[in-house]
Amino acid sequence: MPQIAIVRTVADLRAKVRAWKASGERVALVPTMGALHDGHLSLVTLAKTKAERVVASVFVNPTQFGPNEDFDAYPRGEARDAELLDSVGCDLLYAPSVAEMYPPGFSTTVSVTGVSEPLDGAARPGHFAGVATVVTKLLMQCGPDVAVFGEKDYQQLQVIKRFVRDLDIPVEILGAPTSRLEDGLARSSRNAYLSEAEREVAGRMNLALADAVRRLKAGESVERVEATGRAALERAGFQRIDYFEVRNADDLSHPGPGPLEVSARVLAAAVIGKTRLIDNMAV
């Protein structure tokens, strides 16, 4: 049975955090949408090196899903999530209801231009405004010293760093390396949707990204690397490729078609069956 304490309201969360801070303890927050896997647990483990207390939030945020996306189907299982968090020494599970987060009359949006516009911003209209708004709320509700997010959602991490800096939210945002399965597939709650055949296709995305990184380092042009990457995903069996792109690592602007001259990231999103997968790698 899980020992971890669970709170469901802002008031209860704040009472816990206030008590810790009064004792001089630093607090880390790990925001998640639940359906936890080893990737999430690695975030908690990293958070524990940065603060005496770690809060994990589990909230499947409706406002970051588009009308035709998988909000209803998104996997949920609080008992298992609580057990897993307990197993890595997380101190508190914050699991608010949709009504606690968005009471009647709610009408505020935090939005970011620039870094949130290409890639998933173009493919999922409104997604990053939903993310920025809910993450602002979680940071305000918890008041952590540090918050940890996975690099698997690299654009999300850059959007969060951007609005936290712009709004002067007093918290350190920490990105954590992507956790991968044996064949290199990035761990994701959405992997649970994959059939056995789809799972095999999914495992090719990280290979295409790693190949792109090698080619860029060898001086191949951005344009050619992107075309090769898209072709590789098509050949692998992905049915729709949302993007396979080389971007400036900080602001996700396009580095131009030629050989790379900036610190860059290769990012991909593609659909297999009903599942949309994303991944990315540093160059």
Add this chain to the structure above:
Amino acid sequence: MPQIAIVRTVADLRAKVRAWKASGERVALVPTMGALHDGHLSLVTLAKTKAERVVASVFVNPTQFGPNEDFDAYPRGEARDAELLDSVGCDLLYAPSVAEMYPPGFSTTVSVTGVSEPLDGAARPGHFAGVATVVTKLLMQCGPDVAVFGEKDYQQLQVIKRFVRDLDIPVEILGAPTSRLEDGLARSSRNAYLSEAEREVAGRMNLALADAVRRLKAGESVERVEATGRAALERAGFQRIDYFEVRNADDLSHPGPGPLEVSARVLAAAVIGKTRLIDNMAV
């Protein structure tokens, strides 16, 4: 010579506030655009009843002015502002530069639907997003226990209450009664623009609002009260009337054309010469 301390950076502001909080002192913030008058000073005086320490910020925020508005002409005078704040026992003046508030790459907006849309929201596109974003920043920079805003900018106050609640910003928002001159004209930094003749016209706005409140209390219909109010402003000599409206006091929705059945507010905005004035009264 003013004794009040002045800080110009987020880091210096936070160092001051951190020291006060470490001594167990509560902190209040009074955000202003400077050109201080007795109305502002009454906010500081109210703030002093709520906290041991009061910070006033002076920042003429470019993002809440439209392209054809009076950003450049807006009155500025830090030495006098500092003296006035000192005279009422304000503890700190925070006067950041535009570059400190909006460094290169800034790309985040806090926006509010509903309450920010009618009235000044319709007359000044983008104004309330500019207000919501800069006030969020000031609250995050200072971290006050309470922040005080004048009811003179009534819609602004409701917008601020709305996003502070929606984003769970841990601060109490307090509205302070409008400070008025002898003939009832609401104190405003923009009154400095008025010629003697315009000043006389300006003094009629509060009379039209008071008359509207009397008529509403006597059971006159909203529709008729609004028409009478607009006619009164025209007769008084205002050259453009942006609005003269009765609104639900909380969410600024329209209460319907008939006799009032909700807690309401009458709000007006009109232009005389080059000066746009606003005022409002509770019913």
